[in-house]
Amino acid sequence: MGTTLPILILAIPFAMFLILGIGGVKMSRKLAGILGICANGTLAVLAYIVAFTYFFSGDAAFILDGVRQQVQIFDVTWLAFTERMVVNIGFLLDPICAMMLVVITTISFMVHLYSWGYMEHEPGFQRYYAFLSLFTFSMLGLVVATNIFQMYIFWELVGVSSYLLIGFFYKLPSAVAASKKAFIVTRFADLFMLIGILVLSYYVSHTPADGPLGGASAFNFLMLNSNPGNVLASTVGATFMGGSVLTWAMIFIFVGGMGKSAMMPLHIWLPDAMEGPTPVSALIHAATMVVAGVYLVARFFPVFCIVPDSLTFITVVGAITAFYAAVVACAQIDIKRILAFSTISQIAFMMVALGCAYNEPVEGVHYSGLGYMAGMFHLFTHAMFKALLFLGAGCLIHAVHSNNYTEMGGLRKYMPICHITFLIGCLAIAGIWPFSGFFSKDEMLAAMFSRHWFWGAWMTMVAGLTAFYMFRMYYMVFWWEENPKYRESGHKPHDAPWQMSLPLIILALVSCVAGFIPFGEFVTFNGEPYHIHIEPSVAATSLTVAVAAIALATVMYAKKNPLPSKIKNLWPGLWTAANRRFYWDEIYQFITHRFIFNIICRGIAWFDRHIIDGTMDAMATVTQWCSVRIKGMQSGSIQTYVIWYFIGAVLLAAVTWICIL
Amino acid sequence: MLWYLVPSVIMFAAGVYGFCTRKNMIALLISLELMLNSADLNFVVFNRFLFPGSMEGMVFTLFAIAIAAAETAIAIAIIINIYRAVGNTDINSVKQMKF
Amino acid sequence: MFSNFLIWFVIVPVIMMAGLACCGNSNMKAIRTVMVVCSTVLLGMAIWLVCEFLDMRAAGDTSEMLFTGSWMWYEPLNIHLAVGVDGISVLMLLLSAIIVFAGTFASWKIDPLPKNFFLWFALLSTGVFGFFISIDMFTMFMFYEVALIPMYLLIGVWGTGRKEYSAMKLTLMLMGGSAFLMLGLLGIYWHSVPAGGVPTWNILEIAHNSAIAPSWQNLLFCFTFVGFGVLGAMFPFHTWSPDGHACAPTAVSMLHAGVLMKLGGYGCFRIAIYLLPSAAQELAWIFIILTGISIVYGAFSACVQTDLKYINAYSSVSHCGMVLFAILMLNRTAMTGGILQMLSHGLMTALFFALIGMIYGRTHTRDIRQMGGLMKIMPYLGVCYMIAGFASLGLPGMSGFVAEMTIFFGAFENGDMFHRVFVIAATCAIVITAVYILRVVGKLILGPVQDDHHLTLTDATWWERFSTATLIVCLAGIGFFPNWINETIQHSFTPIINALNMAI
């Protein structure tokens, strides 16, 4: 494959950003919208071409005797720190990259289309499309990164575009605050990532250039992944607080991923990020950007594998987060927040799956890399149905002008398309056959069980919770009891215009069929195809759990009944705690404002004004003071003058004389 | 020779003391004269006892005396001006400019 | 002598002053014409110089300094007017030219006494250019002080707020620094040659002789580094900077934070480290601690300021601390990062102060609590401010990111725990920077409009757009294509690195 397509894939969205960003002010909304959509359509087409050529062309460059290869389409020097630390900007094509290309461009296109209807009347329409293009560019750059530093660069860029999009309604203080929070939290995580990169690259770059790692740049993925054992060797057994330096480096790098993927305890920004326009939430905070962390782990999988502690760390973090988010999601009333927490929980699912994977055969496990494959698979399917859900939620909000399901209820009569598609989404995420969620989740659970029964059981429970809260929301929105406002108020909620409905339908279809894609043929940890087969036991358990959860939800929420409030009143404390997300925000608020801002910052500022500055001023004051004190010397009387004169002369003589003696 | 230096030292000390304590400007002038003369005396004495061969000290003394005379003349003139201006010759009456 | 190209960097500003002197006292048209023409000429010269320099390097001219020339000045003390440039000084000249150019437009409507303002402004730029072209310590020092003193009048007469106090404080502190510096230079001069030789002020000769005894080196290093460090806003000698910047008029803040503070960093490695390498090896740790403190310290105290200019002054403390910090790491990559940081911080801060000046000129307040939602009112300035902010918090694609990354990766090359700890402390600054930048952006540019009187305000005028656009283009230029600059600088550090290695 030539370099033209890849370059275009990066160039088009960036060009769109510049065009819309600079020229947008002069453009009409229609023109801007059409430009954006067309550009993204072309982009999607190009991405598909690239992906299909990669997967199906059978070109020896891409698949060599059955093993899919990692190919650097191009890799140009951008900045050379030292001869071994060279930052390149390039295009690395391999299964997960190709898969991500498809996901990103598809969702992005859907969102562009959808936004045309959704954002129609918002001021700054052009700016919105510019930012979307910027995000698409950054995300693509991230997934095609050939080296960790390029990834870090685009990592920051997606952070910033997410900041811009969350804060799109910049006149609302809440939106501004949310965007600030999102950026700073992720930036804080990126700090760890940066330190991790520093450590890793330091040790790698200090291996001899003719060593096993070769002379290539210390950041390069291919070099690091090709023989990770030597990476570990390159740290010459340096350790820090018990763990090997490499372990720490990888954990730090993963912390960066935790920030972007909203793992605990860095998850707090994602729910607030829902302040942004709903399509944005669908694109960035459900489908693409938030899975960057997962992608990072997958990208570095071989290196993670040689420091098992880091994998364990990932698993634990994921497991805790998944459960936490699921529980919190059960107690939210804002549908976007419910979806946000479900996103967190689902991403955590993928994390656990990755954490449960090996890259070398283990006895008793028939396919050790299953977790990797499953995680990626779920990434794919989840992107589709979660985007679907968010867009659906967007339609609801569009129709009802509120985020809370308390304002909704009984909407199924009014918005059939939205209802059906939303239902499909819920079934998919709940993991009901034959929807896509079922297949990916089943594979993941299988992987977890194969690692340790505990993880399997734990995550099955989370899956059950997922099914429960999703259907809770579904029923509260579409069934329960019809909100009386619809009848008296003149305008009834109705289905959205075609630009908005079309993406829903497309995504719904994808969610129905995506499960049947033989994903293992395409994406595995080592490129060798793997034939997916359903694990009967696991499938059975997860299905039963899911169905049971749905049944419970039906009992509780299908019709208006006092049962939910009863249950709520069993443990009111628990409910409020869950509803307040177990007070994480308050804790952070306390640390940042009360402590860092009020004590450290103010303290330092005070110190600067009064101590440092005071010292400087004190010098001046002391000089002045001296000059006032000695003025008596100049008393104006000749006799004092002469006395000084004489004493001076004598003193001069005397002192010198004494010194000489 | 020490016995010749003692009076000059006394004169010098007396001159300094007088200059620092007296209030009348004329008295100040007189004390100044004492100091100058003690210096002259030194010259003469050193010349006479240390270097009997040469005359430089003596010559120097003559010049010094002349200079002292000139100084006194000018000082007197200025003191008269002061007297005209403030009506007395009290040293404490001329300390307007200070600090 | 006039055949040497570099000399003209000093002559043109002098011509500028002469031209201004001929203008009528309030004949803005003539004054502007002179300023625009001369600053454009300077910019052109600088760009031409860069191209020419790169060509000569490409042509394989590996001598340490190019365009060198040396003319005897004070024969009894062997003082020459010696000029020459390497990659670093070339870039610094370019930076200065850009900022002088932008500053001219930023002070388009200066009042009162426009003529005198530009006269002192021109004197200031004379000093700056002269400093960067000279390789003779005496002339270097002379131009250094030439650049310092106009600050007093520029701030005192055209400033705002507690201008007398700030101007006096700034001048006295900087002069205090240069007092120590002077002593250091004298010491270097008298020990510059092995016993019996004729002492020299010429940096290159001193470096080649490397005759200064270690015992003296340590003393002189402290003197020179502190001397330059004061201008580099090193903790605890930074306190002139917030007040000075807060009270200075726009163009002066631009030039001062943009270029003048760079004189400090430049001198630190060109004289303190290059000429006193063994002392540098020995004593760097002291100043690493100080600069490390100023990085974090400046960032933290910027978080609570409410005056826009104070915020940027403190962030300058933090960023300039980064410069000195990098230079003290004594390895090629980090020092390169230091220079990149100088360039980026120069452009960035100039942009910031230009914007603040423009906003202040409209709203007549610099208190962020009294402003808000400017994006709605003056979108162009708002966008520029956000861009400057992103550059400052190290967004990829802006120069700040390149500089900071180079510094961190270079600094991390020093393997011992001491350096590690301070490097990691320094990296934390990027988060704190994000905090205060976003705080300002959120309060000032975004959010609801605070004061309804602001609704009537207008967006940027053409000259304002011009000066800001110039700077933004440069920022993005470095951010997108850093490598050629990076290579130029790295190559220029070779002699210094060699000196350091020999000193071990």
Place this chain on the structure above:
Amino acid sequence: MDYSQFGAMLPELIILGLFFIVFLFDTFSNEGGKKLLTPVTTVLFGLATVAIWLIPSCGDTVFGGMYVDDSACKAMKAILNVGVFIVLLQSAKWVESDEVAIRKGEFYELLLVTLFGMYLMISARHFLLFIIGLESASLPLAAMVAFNKKHYESHEAAVKYILTAVFSSAILLTGLSFVYAFSGGSLYFDDIRAELSSGSTPGLLICALAFMIAGIGFKLSLVPFHLWTADVYQGAPTAITAYLSVISKGAAAFAFFVIFVQAFGTLYSAAWEWMMYAVIIVTITIGNLFAIRQKNMKRFMAFSSISQAGYIMLGVMTESALGLGSMMFYIFVYVVSNLAVFSVISAIENKTGKVGMDDYDGLHKTNPWLSFAMTLAMFSLAGIPPFAGFFSKILIFTSVTASDSMALYMLVLVALINTIISLYYYLLVVKAIWINPGEARIESFRSAFSERLALWLCVGGIVFFGLVSGIYQFCVESAATLV
């Protein structure tokens, strides 16, 4: 006796001749002629100045070595002449004021006599001649200080000056008499040097040195022998103040160098290095500390000139040709810078009679050129490039640190730190002129031609003396003949 020896004294003779011309003219001319006195004298003196610059120094010693005429002395005299010429120019207007006009002849005569005295001080190589020069330089000054008959301050200044002067000359003579005790009967500098070269330094000799320093330090107004300075500068007519502050100081500084290097050079490290060390530090610091508070420009300049004297004395610490050259250069630059300030002061005083610093508020609004000149002068005094003061300071520092002793480095450090204080109060004046708010208190006026000429000369010097290295070259080369 060989009268051709007088040929060597050409500078002195020229001044003397001028004196007689003025004297006769003043005595015998009628009212109409008197009007011409000022221009004639000024022009003639200008010619004399040029002549002294031009005539070559025969460099021989006459009167048995009492008097030498080497290029160093001649250079110094030439420098002083320039200063005196500028003083004459800036005083011309004041001299013509009806209060002084009747006595202008005396003014010129006294001035010329003192100048003659200073010439003798500079060229003297024997203490007798030196004392004669010193006294004839200082006594007439007392009369000149008292020149403003109508003003009480003038008298007070005069009495303070004369009494302290006599006291100090008494001290000086006493010290000299002690020196004489060790001099082996001869008061020639060279003989004394030869006598004292035998290492040991008895207490009496140290006492003698201290008294000598005190005696000459009086004319240089070194601390603590300076207390008369402020009052006298404040009380005396501005022209005289200018004359006192630069000319007599310059001459005394040169003589100081000659005596302590030629006569007592061997006792340098033994005795007087440390005396001067202390005196210089105290002088610079105390002068600065007092100057901070001053509100009257003339008094302010008095203290500034005290600390400047400290810097000048740094040259003595080197006791090398380089040091002397730097010192002469410093004096020259100091002459032009200080006289520039005094030109502005006297211009304003002659016009409005205002000498308060706060009268200068907003001066730039009414008199931009005077403000400009004043600013340049202040920068030059503070040692700011590219003005001459910067170069003179740095060059003198450089020559001091030439001898590789840490003590001298510390001395320079103290001096450097003091420059910051001095910068502060010099900037106060600049601040008053440019920054202080409020309406200008001095109306706009056009100063007399002579004043403008003086001012232009000074500004020219301030701007070019530093940038043109020839003058420093000249000073160092001519100094080389002496050391």
